[in-house]
Amino acid sequence: xxxxxxxxxxxxxxxxxxxxxxxxxxxxxxxxxxxxxxxxxxxxxxxxxxxxxxxxxxxxx
Numbered sequence: 190x191x192x193x194x195x196x197x198x199x200x201x202x203x204x205x206x207x208x209x210x211x212x213x214x215x216x217x218x219x220x221x222x223x224x225x226x227x228x229x230x231x232x233x234x235x236x237x238x239x240x241x242x243x244x245x246x247x248x249x250x
Contacts, residue, residue, distance in 0.1 A: 199247075209249045216240035224250065 199205045213220060216236055223241050227250070232238035244250045 205247060205249065209244055209247060212240050212243050220244070220249075 199208060209220070213223070216223070218237060218240070223237060223244065226232045226237060227241050227245070232241065241250065
């Protein structure tokens with residue numbers, strides 16, 4: 190599987206997982222918390238909203 194982003198070319202599930210972890214670390218949150226906010230339809234910040242849509246778009250949400 191290969192997924193292209195503006196910054197990365199992801200060629201394995203391991204690389205994809207690393208990209209998700211990097212996104213979460215940059216947003217200062219954990220996936221469970223981000224999922225909770227998405228489920229409620231309310232994000233604590235625009236950065237968290239964008240992080241969710243990145244992760245969801247990668248198929249890891």
